[in-house]
Amino acid sequence: MRDMFPLSVKGAQTSRRGKTLVGPVDLELEGTGTCVVVGPNGAGKTTLLRLLHGAARLNSGTIEWACPTEEAHHEQVFVFQRPVMLRRSVEENLIYPLRMRGMSKSDARAKAQDWAKRVGLQDMLRRPAPVLSGGEQQKLALARALIVQPKLVFLDEPCASLDGRAMREIEEVLQEARASGTRLIMSTHDMGQARRLADSVVFMFKGRVHEHSPAQKFFSSPDTPQASAFLRGDIVE
Numbered sequence: 097m098r099d100m101f102p103l104s105v106k107g108a109q110t111s112r113r114g115k116t117l118v119g120p121v122d123l124e125l126e127g128t129g130t131c132v133v134v135g136p137n138g139a140g141k142t143t144l145l146r147l148l149h150g151a152a153r154l155n156s157g158t159i160e161w162a163c164p165t166e167e168a169h170h171e172q173v174f175v176f177q178r179p180v181m182l183r184r185s186v187e188e189n190l191i192y193p194l195r196m197r198g199m200s201k202s203d204a205r206a207k208a209q210d211w212a213k214r215v216g217l218q219d220m221l222r223r224p225a226p227v228l229s230g231g232e233q234q235k236l237a238l239a240r241a242l243i244v245q246p247k248l249v250f251l252d253e254p255c256a257s258l259d260g261r262a263m264r265e266i267e268e269v270l271q272e273a274r275a276s277g278t279r280l281i282m283s284t285h286d287m288g289q290a291r292r293l294a295d296s297v298v299f300m301f302k303g304r305v306h307e308h309s310p311a312q313k314f315f316s317s318p319d320t321p322q323a324s325a326f327l328r329g330d331i332v333e
């Protein structure tokens with residue numbers, strides 16, 4: 097299949113009941129590495145990810161992938177901040193997306209077991225997903241997203257409210273995915289995590305993209321006073 101990147105966003109805007117939530121946004125995204133979206137609460141991080149993924153209505157502007165949009169959507173998955181689990185076992189949660197894509201039951205089962213191991217859930221294959229802890233559920237959500245080997249994964253605050261250990265495990269899985277060529281676009285409010293994972297940073301403020309820079313540049317000399325203040329930990333409004 098054709099490359100889906102670069103992604104070209106021009107004047108993209110989404111609104112709800114007449115109020116602009118995000119936009120207009122101009123953004124060019126290349127196809128490698130991890131792009132981390134940061135910004136204060138309510139800045140529009142989640143909405144921007146949903147917009148890029150095609151899960152929020154585009155009220156004006158354009159979002160163009162290098163390939164037909166339908167193909168691009170087939171190659172991307174979205175991991176929500178609070179993952180929705182099937183009320184079935186861990187194994188069945190992992191098998192499901194593979195079966196949806198036409199894989200045989202035995203291949204899907206083998207792959208599910210492999211991925212459970214990768215995220216440290218190999219001893220919980222038979223456990224109903226809803227009884228897992230928050231960190232375990234988030235690892236399962238991540239495995240369920242990565243198991244179909246998407247080219248692009250959106251993650252909305254994948255470690256919100258997780259303890260240090262679960263966060264480290266999830267970051268390891270994300271780094272492996274990145275190393276194997278998966279493009280990651282994730283939001284976080286954790287600047288430590290942003291520094292550890294980001295190749296590039298998008299800084300959102302009041303529904304607009306204020307800056308899109310290589311991570312090193314963003315953290316050492318951000319372009320805008322708002323980004324500087326945000327990085328210092330000041331209240332930005």
Ligand SMILES: Nc1ncnc2c1ncn2[C@@H]1O[C@H](COP(=O)(O)OP(=O)(O)O)[C@@H](O)[C@H]1O
Pocket residue numbers: 112117135136137138139140141142143144
């Ligand atoms: N479903 C919705 N209906 C109305 N307003 C919303 C909805 N989702 C988000 N918003 C508003 O859109 C803005 C951006 O929100 P969001 O994308 O969730 O920001 P962030 O993820 O950076 O905290 C906020 O002002 C928020 O209140």
Ligand SMILES: [Mg+2]
Pocket residue numbers: 141142143252253283
């Ligand atoms: Mg959010």
